[in-house]
Amino acid sequence: MDPADSAEHFDALRALVGRSRGADGVLLEALRRARARSTGPTAAWAPAVAGALGLPAAAGLGPADYYADLAAPHGRRHVRVCTGAACFAARGGRPPDGVEEALGVRTGAAAADGSVSLQAVRCLGHCYAAPACLDGGTVLTGPDLAGRLAAQAAGGGGRPAAPPAPAAPPVPAADATGDPALLGGVVAGEAAWQVWPRTVSCGTPEQVRAEVSVAGLRGRGGAGFPVAAKWAAAGGSPGTVVVANGDEGDPGSYADRLLMESDPGRVLEGLALACFACGARRGVVLVRSEYPRALAAMREQVRRAYADGHLGRDVHGSGTDLDVGVAEGAGSYVAGEETALIAGLEGGRGCARPRPPYPTRAGLWDAPTVVNNVETLAALPWIVRRGGAAWARRGVPGEPGTKLVCLSERFARPGCYEVELGTRCRGSSRTSAAGRGPARSRPWCRSAGRWAASWPPTTWTCR
Ligand SMILES: Cc1cc2nc3c(=O)[nH]c(=O)nc-3n(C[C@H](O)[C@H](O)[C@H](O)COP(=O)(O)O)c2cc1C
Numbered sequence: 001m002d003p004a005d006s007a008e009h010f011d012a013l014r015a016l017v018g019r020s021r022g023a024d025g026v027l028l029e030a031l032r033r034a035r036a037r038s039t040g041p042t043a044a045w046a047p048a049v050a051g052a053l054g055l056p057a058a059a060g061l062g063p064a065d066y067y068a069d070l071a072a073p074h075g076r077r078h079v080r081v082c083t084g085a086a087c088f089a090a091r092g093g094r095p096p097d098g099v100e101e102a103l104g105v106r107t108g109a110a111a112a113d114g115s116v117s118l119q120a121v122r123c124l125g126h127c128y129a130a131p132a133c134l135d136g137g138t139v140l141t142g143p144d145l146a147g148r149l150a151a152q153a154a155g156g157g158g159r160p161a162a163p164p165a166p167a168a169p170p171v172p173a174a175d176a177t178g179d180p181a182l183l184g185g186v187v188a189g190e191a192a193w194q195v196w197p198r199t200v201s202c203g204t205p206e207q208v209r210a211e212v213s214v215a216g217l218r219g220r221g222g223a224g225f226p227v228a229a230k231w232a233a234a235g236g237s238p239g240t241v242v243v244a245n246g247d248e249g250d251p252g253s254y255a256d257r258l259l260m261e262s263d264p265g266r267v268l269e270g271l272a273l274a275c276f277a278c279g280a281r282r283g284v285v286l287v288r289s290e291y292p293r294a295l296a297a298m299r300e301q302v303r304r305a306y307a308d309g310h311l312g313r314d315v316h317g318s319g320t321d322l323d324v325g326v327a328e329g330a331g332s333y334v335a336g337e338e339t340a341l342i343a344g345l346e347g348g349r350g351c352a353r354p355r356p357p358y359p360t361r362a363g364l365w366d367a368p369t370v371v372n373n374v375e376t377l378a379a380l381p382w383i384v385r386r387g388g389a390a391w392a393r394r395g396v397p398g399e400p401g402t403k404l405v406c407l408s409e410r411f412a413r414p415g416c417y418e419v420e421l422g423t424r425c426r427g428s429s430r431t432s433a434a435g436r437g438p439a440r441s442r443p444w445c446r447s448a449g450r451w452a453a454s455w456p457p458t459t460w461t462c463r
């Protein structure tokens with residue numbers, strides 16, 4: 001190719017990128033609204049949505065065909081049924097019985113009159129009460145989903161709807177400290193926003209970074225990357241963005257959902273502390289669409305945080321400005337990966353790209369971007385308040401602190417458990433051991449320096 005031609009193509013690409021910047025956060029929302037009004041194929045509506053924003057047809061068709069929420073036809077009543085591992089196991093390895101019959105529509109399709117549609121999803125974060133489905137914004141759980149869907153449809157007009165899905169049972173750490181670090185708000189009523197006002201007005205970013213470094217906190221999003229090292233890599237420029245990753249796509253996990261729904265203030269306070277530590281003036285919370293309650297809770301928490309002066313201009317008279325927005329995912333497991341997540345926030349397909357460059361150098365709209373998991377961020381208020389050394393004393397060398405562990409419906413005591421890292425467990429089948437019942441498993445408590453005696457051992461017993 002002639003070099004002049006290639007330069008011309010490159011410039012055209014830059015121009016397109018420049019135009020799409022104007023649609024920051026707008027394109028996916030516009031596509032979502034159009035999808036909700038149409039049962040037709042994406043080609044029937046996505047190009048027009050892009051056109052209305054001054055973008056080429058491909059800019060609309062790309063994400064519309066990529067994200068499950070946009071590709072799946074939506075009727076006026078849209079039901080998402082979970083086919084993830086915990087629900088699969090809860091049904092004894094069978095597909096969702098009777099759901100298609102109850103709704104009169106095949107999975108992945110909408111009724112001809114547009115009244116109802118059915119979509120299969122991988123996890124709804126209700127694995128402890130599996131199987132689960134989402135009827136509009138209402139979660140239904142339990143063995144007879146077809147019956148519950150029928151009850152839900154019959155509800156209203158004075159008649160009872162299906163019973164509400166139970167909340168995730170949170171269980172605090174049972175170590176010698178008796179001090180839950182992540183579930184403090186959920187199980188002990190410890191209020192959020194205890195740390196932020198003082199830190200932003202009297203502390204420094206260096207102090208926050210030092211405590212997190214001493215804590216040895218490692219990311220809870222999967223890779224276990226040291227948090228302090230990631231923050232340092234971003235370089236501390238004011239253009240930095242910090243993203244709270246609430247995509248939680250792994251079937252069987254619901255810790256992030258529990259935190260966002262039950263203690264959204266702690267997650268947001270953690271994000272504010274991370275922004276402060278990184279010199280960032282902008283934070284984004286990404287919540288997957290399969291978690292409508294978490295999405296609503298985080299949006300409400302952001303609204304309140306502005307009203308209470310935790311966010312906005314000159315936060316608590318400190319001279320620090322901080323803005324935070326909440327974005328909704330569109331149904332992609334891969335879009336939980338940080339580069340794919342950033343592509344989604346820019347309105348594109350949620351596809352991962354090779355690194356380097358790492359997002360800390362070139363992320364959201366090319367700005368230095370730190371992506372941290374929701375559980376990682378929720379640990380920050382505790383660490384800043386109690387000190388990094390207190391976090392480092394818990395867990396085991398190289399893996400300090402506590403961790404949320406989610407047990408699904410097939411366990412004897414399903415729930416979200418906060419345990420010290422390094423906690424040992426032994427499970428036994430309820431039907432094994434010649435009817436002798438579950439074997440006791442005793443976790444090692446490092447801080448107590450002994451085997452725990454009263455930690456709930458049957459928790460780890462499989463049904
Ligand atoms: C396919 C794939 C999916 C991922 N999904 C998530 C997710 O849902 N939530 C999350 O926090 N991290 C997810 N990650 C990891 C992120 O890329 C990133 O490492 C993480 O959000 C960083 O947060 P942390 O440093 O606090 O762990 C995923 C990674 C891959 C490869």
Ligand code: FES
Pocket residue numbers: 082083084085086087088122123124125126127130131132251252253
């Ligand atoms: S809700 Fe079905 S696997 Fe989590």
